[in-house]
Amino acid sequence: MAAKKKKISKPFLQRADLAKKYWRQIAAVAVVLVLLVGVGVWYTKVYASATNVFNAMISDNLALSGVSRELNQPVCLSTTGSAGNIIQLTYSPTLEAHCITRITDNSTKPASTVLAETIGVAGSDYERYALIQKPGNSQDRYTNVYKMWLKDGVDTSSQQLLVKSLFNPVLFGDVAAPKRAAIVAQLKQAYNIDYKRIEKSHFSGRLTYGYNVNINLEKFSKAWNLYAAYYGLGKNYLIKPGTYTTNNRLAVNIQVDALSRQVKSVNFQGVSEVYGAYGVSNPAAIPTKTYSPDQLQKALNQIK
DSSP, X not given: OOOOOOOOOHHHHHHHHHHHHHHHXXXXXXXXXXXXXXXXXXXXIIITOHHHHHHHHHHHTTBOSEEEEEESSOOSSOOSXXXXXXXXXXXXXXXXXXXXXXXXXXXXXXXXXEEXXXXXXXXXXXXXXXXXXXXXOXXXXXXXXXXXXXXXXOOTTSOOHHHHHHOSSSOOOBOOHHHHHHHXXXXXXXXXXXXXXXXXXXXXXXXXXXXXXXXXXXXXXXXHHHHHHHTTOOGGGSOOTTSSOTTOEEEEEEEEETTTOOEEEEEETTEEEEEEOTTOOOOOOOOSOOBOHHHHHHHHHTOO
């Protein structure tokens, strides 16, 4: 007589199913944890490594439609007063530098303030007073002055605003891939960094690397010449071979956001620059009517 098979109780089967489900959940959690650890290691050791961040920054800087730069130096206009500048650089669809200069004269009580607007394009600068605040004077008096743009012709003996804005220890632009690769390769040769001495800090809660860069100006000039040629700045703005030797160096501190690879600030020889508005392309309209310096001076003299 054949032995009867014992039936497995329903509660037992339910407990077995629950156990399988439980272990599957544990396995899934374990996989997620392993992936998170792997991503963390990849981010720390690869993506956010000081070397990769700096190299990516060099390349990314040359694939921008625009960027803004705030300076503590009177770059846009020559002035003896206390001045600060905000420059919006546009690389695409047009190449342009648009600058607002704030000049403060503390010799008056209260202090006098002048805002000057400058637009720099290839070969020409356009300038106007955007605001004049003097003790006892109403701004309405200067309404006609604000409309008067001056135009400078091509002056090969001095740098135009556009070129002054482009020529910088850190190059920015919107350069086509093949040419960009050549410029980046040359810049990497020019920049000398001790990666063991990177300064780590947090800016608005974000990890920031501080690079103390020793720039070989002879090699940097080769990168600049490639860059200037790409933008068609003209031979007058190319650096002639022999201008710098391998002993000519420039010490620069560059602060870079580790996640975005964007430059936060650049400091060298007393110049302090702060960067922002990455990717913003907002070219200013070029004035269609301009005036001579004598006409502007006459308008100013008529204000009482």
